[in-house]
Amino acid sequence: MKKHFLLFTVAPFALVAPAMAETAPAAPATNEAKAEKPEAQQTPAKKGTEEVFSTGVAKGRDRLDSATSTSALRGSDVDKLSARSIADILRDVPGIRAEAAAGEGMGNITIRGLPIASTGAKFLQLQEDGLPIFEFGDIAYASADTFMRADLSLNAVEAIRGGSASTFASNSPGGIVNFISKTGDTDGGAVQLSAGLDYGMHRADFDYGAHITPTLRFNVGGYYRQGAGPRDTGFDSTRGGQIKLNVTKEFDGGYIRIYGKYLDDRVAAFDLTPVGVTGTNGNADFHNIGGYDARHDTLNSKYFQSLLTLDGNNNVTRDDMTAGQHPIVKSIGLESKFDVAGWDITERFRYADMSNHYMGIYYTQYLPATALSAAFGAPGGTVRYANGPNAGQTVTGLSTLNGNGIAALMLVSDTDMKSLANATNDLRASRVWKLGNADLTTTFGVYGSHQTIDSDWNWATVLSDVAGNGESHLLDVVTATNVKVTQDGTLRYGGPTVGTFRRSFRLGYTTIAPFGSVNYHIGKLAIGGSLRYDFGTANGSIYGSELGAGRVGVGPKDMNGDGVISVPEMQVAITPLARPAPVDYHYGYLSYSVGVNYRIAESMAVFARYSRGARANADRILFGPFVSATTGALADKKAAYDAVKQAEAGVKFRNDNLTLNVTGFWAKADDTNLDATNGQPLVRAYKAIGAEFEGGYRIGVFSLNAGATYTHAEITNDKANAALIGNTPHRQADLIFQVSPQVNTKSFSVGAVFIGTTGSYATDANLLKVPGYVTTNAFVQFRPIDRVTLAVNANNLFDKLAIVGIDDASVPATGVAKGHVLTGRTISGSVRFDF
Template sequence: MHHRFRLALAASCALFVLPAHAQDSAKETSATAPRKATPAEAQPPKQAFTTGVAKGRDLLDSAISASSIDDDQIQKIGTRSIAEVLGNMPGIRAESAGTEGLTAITIRGLPLAADGSKFLQIQEDGLPVLEFGDIHFASTNAFLRTDLSLSQVQAIRGGSASTFASNSPGGLVNFISKTGEQEGGTLQLSSGLDHELGRVDFNYGGRLSKTVRFNLGGFYRQGEGPRSAGYDAFKGGQLKFNVTKTFYGGYVRLYAKYLDDREPNYAMVPVAVRGTNADPVYSTIAGIDPRKDTLYSRYKPSILALDGNNNVTNLDLREGNRSKVASVGLEAQFDIGGWTFSDRMRFARISGNYYESGSMALLPAAALAPAFAGPGATLRYATGPKAGQTIASPATLNGNGLMMYGLEMHSDLEKLDNFTNDFRGSRVWAVGDGKLTTTAGFYASSQAMVQNLHLLNDVFDVVGGGNSAYVDVIAGNGMPVTQGGVLAYGIRGGGTYRRRYDLQYRVFAPYGSVNYQIGAVSVGGSLRYDFGKVSGTLYGADLGGSRVGTAPIDMNRDGTISLPERAVAVLPLSQPGLADYSYKYASYSVGVNYRVAEPLSVFARYSRGARATAERLFFSPAIDSNSGTLNDPSMAYGPVKQAEAGVKFRKEGVSLFATAFWASTRDQNLQIGADATGATVVLQIDRDYSAKGLELEGLFEHGPLSLRLGATYTKAKIDADKADKTLVGNTPRHQPDLIFQATPQFEVKKFTIGTNVLGTTSSYAQDGNLLKQPGYTIVSPFVQVRPVNGIQIGLNVYNVFNKLAFVSVNSAAIPASGVVTAQTLTGRTVTASVRFSF
């Protein structure tokens, strides 16, 4: 099917590149052409920025550091991963291998101790996708997709983000949808030329009457993807719709979204490392290339586990990370008596699955069997075409002689339903010779969090191509130590690690701001007061007391209890723990902006915000699990302080923004790391961090030539650590000194050619600051050809030089084996597309 799709697309491209009639310029036919404002819905001023501020203003008149990227630019850089889009913005560091799976996002050197985006809130059309960005195994970006219905992405770093949204002290990113201002539609077909992934995107907007307009868009995709899995690892799509009614003095908008999409989780894969910790040399190992391979496999399709009621269920591992969202929202704005009132409201029904195939340890195959079953033990394939066959030569297995003592992490995200409402009123007053803008608002949200977490140990061989298979360990007396490759239905030696959460978070926040502008000077401040309530139950034997965490269960229903079935990790359903506590905190931000001249302004700002702690607070000494109350109320949230000062210049095709910043925070978190042998460890951390640095962003345009640049220089350190004082003064793991972006391009009427460059300097693999994680520069060229009016043919080549680039290395030092597990960026992938505009 996918080969036929690629051939058809190639034929279409060949047909359309023949000389033909002239067409409108790309900018004129782009869906991002300037909007036509109606009297009933006045548009913000040119260059206005509307995210995380009281009113949209020209950035040169705002005391904030902010960036935006439109849909046309996203199409050029050739990525649809949310994290990779954010990685093209200065100040934001996004760790992602190209899907929305094992992803971590942070800003301005704030700690990246775990997955998700703890200090950075991600919004869709002005409201948070999830109230908390770092719910374990449920990162916000997993429930968001880019397609042709996207108009623009706006990001504010620091500044007033902490007072115009809850749980966003580091910054805000807002994904803004098209709303039908421009009449017409777009259909785009795309396909991998060197990999199997076909996709169709569409968008159509227009008017139903003089005062009613709509927009409808979405996508569908299916295929194996850029890395070998042996089956269609990508499958699904989304549909988005909105309709807007304008009237004198305001508008009302109804919008809806349905998302059901699955994609693989490109997590850790074995790589070889030699040299020294300070100067390591990484390379691929025989049989598996992390740029093109993954631990997903057609021969590991499912695994037995227990559901939230301790009933046996069969998990379909081919679903990978599945995201399901059904949402409906209402947005309104109207003017009354000189005031402008607005309200945004949305209810989203959210659920899904998270699956990650990881590693407890990498072992030589010849040593694994005796390590778990004693002398004389052997290995035998449990699945795949060789099922039942004994592995006769484990030392040379698959050319690498390795076996994975695996850790399968699977979470049923049963319910992440979210309701949010944000109401505000604003008025501009004439005061003396200046203008005073006042804003007051009230925010309310309800976030459910029902999650059923499984962790299992298994054994499988290390090979790419989607050909990895489960392996059984057989003792010398012929008794199986594993069952279908499963070594333990839980964590071997500690099988009580089995958890279920059934929690409800409610957040309320009044807020307000004032800004006085007189001549070239603007002075403003904002204040927010958050108070929240957490309630619910949680289950797990590690809550202590008399709770029992294991039980003998006949998982495969064969009438006998095998060795792995003797101690299956279960939930103590009759002995729940409680969650029952409240919290409150205040946030504020003050800033001043001076418009030195028409093209030049300077600003300074100081902010204090905070971020309430979500479910990672539980199963720790911070909470009394019997009463659900906090043992230490300060653990309920983490404060963030930031100071920044910058200069902005924009004139005749040149824009240049520079911002110096300082930030500090306290973080309580659950961090999954590794020791010097590469073995996985879980750390409960309580630390203070600080960071200082400089952000640079520039756009240079001259005729058909343009160059976008971005860079962030950061020096971050661990200021305090309650558990390990030897880490004080160290650089947090994965924190490079420099991250940078560049997009040079040449664009004329008939074609556009350019490249997207992303890079980072080296960092440390773990907080101990021993093993270096190498930096990288990824070059991804693109070309767009417009042979006739309404048709555009595109070609994107990601990572054209096939760079082995590391997102995360899971070892504190080079192990004796010379093999570690690492998350890497995808290698060279070529994607072609044809777009029809009508």
Template sequence: MKRVRYLLAVAPLALAVPAAAEPSTPPPPAETRDAAPAAPAQERAAKQVFSTGVAKGRDILDSAISTSSLGEEEVHKLGARSLSEILRTLPGIRVEAASGEGNANYTIRGLPLASGGSKYMQIEEDGLPVLEFGDIFNAASDIFIRADNNLAAIEAIRGGSASTFASNSPGGVINLISKTGDVEGGSVEATTGLDYGEKRVDFEYGSKLSEKLRFHVGGFYRSGEGPRDIGYNGYRGGQVKFNVTRAFDNGFVRLYGKLLDDRSPQYVPAPVHIGGTNDKPTFTPIANFDPKKDALSSTHIGTFLSLDRNNHAVAENFHDGMHAVSRSVGLEAQFEIGGFSFTERARYSANSGDLYRMVPGSIAPAATVAAGIGGAGGTLHYASGPNSGQLIANPTALNGNGLLASVYMAKVKLHALNNFTNDLRANRVWKVGGGDLTVTAGVYKAMQTIDMDWLYSTAIQDVVGGGNAALVDVSNAAGTKLTQNGYAAFAINNLSLLHRAFNVDYDITAPYGSVNYRFGKLAIGGSVRYDVGSVNGTVYGADLGGGRIGLISYDFNHDGKITQAESRTAALPLTQPSPVHYDYRYLSYSVGINYRIAEPLAVFARYSRGARANADKILFTSAINYNSGDLYDSNSAYDTVRQLEGGVKFRRQNIALNLVGFLANSEDQNIQSGSGLGTARTYRAYGAEFEGSVRHGPFSLTAGATWTRSKITKDLLNAAITGLEPRHQPEFTLQLMPQVQTKWATFGASSVTITGSYAQDTNQLRMPGFTVVNAFVQVHPTQQVQLSLNANNLFNTLGYFEISQATMPANGIAWGRAANGRTLSGSVRFSF
């Protein structure tokens, strides 16, 4: 077996602007969480002590790190349809918010997007990670977390010191902080789509049960087709969260829980006509298919057929989309004892569900597909929908575009993504030599299960919007069907590729500590962390080779005959499992210095080295010896990120300005989204981030800009890629949010601009840049009533986050993920 040493890329994903201290994640004291002033997020962050990802909360002008925050009110104004659309409004972050409710792509500071999810950044809920690994293929962290009216604030820290206060997050931490009943009262909010199908109800309430006992409970439920026309209720479900807090004279104890059971569609690359040149392509919608509003999903394509992990036939509801189930229970406690501050956080989450999606393999003229599969004289018939069984007599005129798509229908069965996390720490401040010496020590323990199946089939469907697409059968000139009810294979074409099952457990222990000394205007600090991991489990898949079976024949319709499609059935080699059994360990560290030049002005610098353990992305690669389960090269177990950053922070009443320069060198071994191919690379990125806010009377403005230059410094598998620019890396990302707030109304807009970038790493086809503008109006007829109107993508801009093709396609047909088109929503909120 060939020995491959992968090397990594990318880093974090966190959020905006300099501030804070060294990272971990203690949320702020409950007493300050719930009441967020109605001021711009950056202005509020500048005035508050920042607590996420830090050893001890400090004024951000005394801390050598970069941070951002959003309060509940700012989140409401954004009109975001998903968590990813919220996070994309913060400087320093690159979010491809085009896949729906989950499985969005996140990165930061020029670190590349080789795959989906957030490899180098942790998404946390109340100070603990949602999943230990944020980029589990097909099951990223954002699938199992929702932003609703329980949310008090979002805090984010980006930069190297995040690597020492949280595992697997050398790039940063984003923390969604829940309300805890500090402010008595609650609200009920009803929201409806005005030009799209969705109805939603949010509720939340908190109160004191006694002088030292309080609670908060809330959640949401929704139902509807969603922002794209798919022909059925793709959004169904919601969540309930609660917490109970007992205060003591020297601290508090909090118990909390969450039940999430939610379904939402996953939007995949969809077809579009492409013209022009590689440098200046033009995109034109295909007849009867709007890439901003339509999807390949359809009410007439509702059943998924394949073999499961036991090689038994399954027929399941394809309309379940991304079905996430999470049952969590947790504990948080903070106490001051003998001059020491102790913090304990623990949570267990039972995560499971399913994910269904279809991804184009090819899109071509219907007549070409008929001849390609059926030979000369091949014919086409509808295999589903109201025209099932009818001949498609004129393929060139089919739906006005004459196209058929070969799609890979996928089911990812999430048997268990169960996660247990415990973070115990203590710190103390001593007076030493006229300054403050802060010492922190802690230990982090996490256990993450990844028990899942990948199942694929190939089908033929027409290309039409409005949720009206149907499956299509192909027959030869003699009338013999070469597909079965629209299925061309119960595998990826005639390959066993990616038909997999694996059950692997990750056990992580990480002691950490920090020292910070502040005297006068100067603060110097350093932190260190040592991660020790143990990985054990079993994997199944013909991809592993060694004579393992891949394709078999299976009689799905039980007619005693094997069709061509049934002869192409992917099966698992159940008698040939392969072990996974290896250990790893790595050291992370961070050092920084901050100088408070004057009351409103500070400068800082920091150097950090962190890492991210590789999880499922190396399970089916030659990094592992599938006889012993061990690694051929211990360095394959994790990828490192080295970062140098420095900047200046300025804050006065009604104004805050921050400028940071950065340089990051990173490694990445991964599975590239879209192609499923392995990558092994090193990267370098440098640039600068700006964030600022200004407020004058009723007017306020927040703005952010990130300039980034990056390149692939070495590709270990394809030397031709070395020296080129990573795909999906715009040179500039810009955010802008002006607003006017009066006694009776608040109105404004939020815009995100990205400049052009390459569709793939070969640096041929460039995706044009674009701007998405969201607008909002909030009217307050009384203190208890708020009426809101939100417009998402107000100008209905066509902009692409992803194009699957590397160069201009010969037939002029490409497919990619575009931003959702304009959607309008209205809501009424009653507070009590």
């Protein structure tokens, strides 16, 4: 199968070569040729003119002529959002719910009431220049946003919600967000120097594009930065950068572009954090605990710099705790468009060699520090500092330790994702046929990808106090007879339960999907439909004692090499390398979408659409009952993919100053998964209905953009727990909204971005209610002279304690909850030089 896939990806180059060979030497571009931008580079036009949108559709069209719900941000808009991550950018897109609590990566992202099934973005696809970052948006510890960065080379962000996203990309039934790079259309560039004014960050960005000849151009851009980052970790947790380059050759009837990217960046993983809570489930009061600020502190520490563990081959190693999230991307791609006998042929190909070493806190359990000895088998014993300046000393004043008296049992997710290599190809051909006064547009294509997942889970469980400013200490528990239950703060070399969370994956997923569409446009009416069929295969092996069948997952091992087997070293989690479990299955599913658009007037259109798509399941259904550990086949063929059905209808209005879009939607989705908090299998169905609004108004120097999404979602079936049927999915708010006013003049710009949500339930049990919030980002730009811009950007200006999620089903007895909280106020200043 892999051989056939490689032949498939090479074939388009054979098509491109003769097309180029038959083209005469390029003459200076005509005005007509210059007017036609490549589809992937089309950006929103000024209000009142044609706005062409090309992501997730057969062919770029004016939005008023397309039966889709779409949004777009220019690169200059993104600069003003004061966003600190990709997920932070997506918070400003109507219909999208982005939980940006984990920093620059591991964002949980969904759309229009579809569930955040585990982590990542299961039903929404993130793309870069028209191709997906990953085939599956919810690979464990490798969400797509981890491998993307926004910098000055970003030209635009396009988002399509529902609609034809089901049929013009695989595994994207909820929608697509496409991050489009600059390609040197306009000669010139910029250099920008930035620094955190109230947090540790120093950054340099650059971008430059130019024409080498009238038909040959290039663009290069990137950044480098270093600093402690937006939260207190006790060390420089942010360090690295990226560089992107593309070269475009235009010719009569098309273009060919070659591009590449190198990303090597380290950022802290600080998603899970302690949050104080009092009151009742229905009226809980969330707040900071003593000595620790959930908005600015983390469970990282300057004293906890490395983790003693076993690597994937069961060899003792020390992994760098300061690495946080360390994605590395080396990618190269080709994009081209050309005419063959009246057909527009578009070819996109990319190979990306990707890896990531994720060091974060996956799970915590908070308890009074006074209870440590009794809780971990040492009644009457003592607690000692395991690291830091007081290492080895007995901890006194446990009840008031660090001002909160709290200790934490922490599961460190040391996940070495050695390869996430992805090869992707999309080849399509479109032609417009004249049928009297009507246009019939036909599109045919074939898509293929191969996604590798090669990773090791080298986890450990440690005990720690909870202190701010990156000054937490690991703790040792010692019995009354001076026997250490822990070793240098490590309670267990593995998961909290013996033999758990010690896993390895050696997997490859191949997808091939032919697709086609027809659109009939006559006068004000356009009717269209599209089909896609996904063929998928999964092959490889997985390792772990949780797969059973005599797979021994623990054993004694002298981890620190002192010649003594301590208590934690008696049952070290070991990967059963001699007993792999196979993964070997295939699947197929049909997606379709039909829509109608009626342009009532030049400035107004109405549309309706019905779609069925699906999301294939990858590593999220392994280590559970869905795949046989003996044969590798599916235990239940329905587990291979989850279907999503959607309907939408709306009205669009646009004139020179005003844009208004209102859409009603309905969706049903299945979800086969493993619960991210407890690992239990999930087989569920969901339903969501709602409406979304997006609008913009501009008059003189003032402009206002706004969006809002109302959603009523519920669990309609749950095979494991029927009591949850009828409940609202966790973290699903009734209303999310965005409001962005700004004033722009020749010499300055000033504005704000207000993003809010109403309350939601912490878990699917619908007991503990988490309050809503509004965060405020703001910016000021001043241009004292031509080509120089001074700016100040603030994220979460009013330092709001914005809780996006709580993992506890009810108010915990300790008064400390497991929280996911947006970062508090961060202010940066920059100077930019354009040339």
